[in-house]
Amino acid sequence: MKRTLAASRWYRLIPVAFITYSLAYLDRANFGFGAASSMATDLNITPATSSLLGSLFFLGYFFFQVPGAHYAAHNSAKKLIFWSLILWGGLATATGLVSNVNLLIVIRFMLGVVESAVMPAMLILLSNWFTKTERSRANTFLILGNPATILWMSILSGYLINAVGWRWMFILEGLPAVVWAFFWWRLVDDKPTKASWLTEPEKRALAEQLQAEQQGIKPVKNYAEAFKSRTVILLSFQYAFWSIGVYGFVMWLPSIIKAAPNMDIVKTGWLSSVPYVLAIIGMFSASYFSDKTLNRKAFVWPFLLIGALAFYGSYAIGSDNFWLSFVLLILAGGAMYAPYGPFFAIIPELLPRNVAGGAMALINSMGALGSFAGAYIVGYLNSSTKSFGASYLFMAGSLLLSALITLYAVRGTRTKTPEPIKQAV
Structure with missing residues (x-):
């Protein structure tokens, strides 16, 4: 009798993963709205300090990717994400309580540290299922929590x-992560x-299908060997440059729009x-056809x-025609998000399980450096040039x-794959 893969995996795990990652993005990206409001005036934040605060999250995010991935792969992604939810929810809430810029600097950095393991841990969890x-x-439904x-x-x-x-914006948007941690613990299995x-x-x-997929992959002894792989090194740089665009856009889009004539918050x-409406459509489309064709590259580079x-x-239009420039920004935002699902499906198809999680964490940590650079340099260019053209370029x-x-x-x-076991419907 032919075995089937349980369709219940999709509606039991994917909504939980989506909500969890959504809360992570809520608590990292809402700073852009704080910066575009009266926060800078209330805390005496200079434009240079505002750029630093917007980017510090990603510097903290860089440091604990690989250790977090190692713990998730060899111990428990479920436990790691549970404590991360509680800690990042507390730090996000604390952002609304600060009255000192130095304390805000510490909170933004620590928020990045606490959230750093979530992405690789989630990718490892989904690769088990x-x-x-x-x-x-599956990756797209997870990362869809971003746009x-x-x-x-x-x-x-x-x-x-x-x-x-x-202040109340940060408090009200930080508390849900703490509450959701207990739902996560109840609903998820490693x-x-x-x-x-x-x-x-x-x-x-499911175990037989996942094991069969590992048979065609060349063995890799340890993280050191995986990290020296040509593909891992190049994809690390690729993701760093990609993230410059994404997070320069995410962190400063509210300020760019707020600067338009007759614009309120x-x-x-x-x-x-x-x-992000276009981003969602693009992500679903790219991931669907990527899985159908198993041609990952073709659904990454054209969008970028x-x-x-x-x-x-x-950049070429300049600031004289806000609405035409805004239409192009919509297109840029949608295109940047579309390839995430196919991109993060590449490494598990090239490296064995014992090192794939660490490799994805290394790539994601380089993305964090790119995000730091994008958030900081875009903010710096906007404030120093008094326009947005340089940051667009x-x-x-x-x-x-x-x-x-x-x-x-x-x-x-294309990558070859074993004959799939039929999925139950």
């Missing part, structure tokens, strides 16, 4: 700041073998949400190139480099 022909879509959250967060944060001020809601045949079918919130061209178009160049490195780094366009 979903097969090669499912993985791009989907920024979409509604942009609107909500604008209203909250307008109604109760920036591996299928621990899940009481799967039957024994379903557990065996509520309108800023609504307009800031628009690029489109993003680069859109940023360059905004900077982000365009970064995305162009990322697209070119993708073409060189991932030479194979």
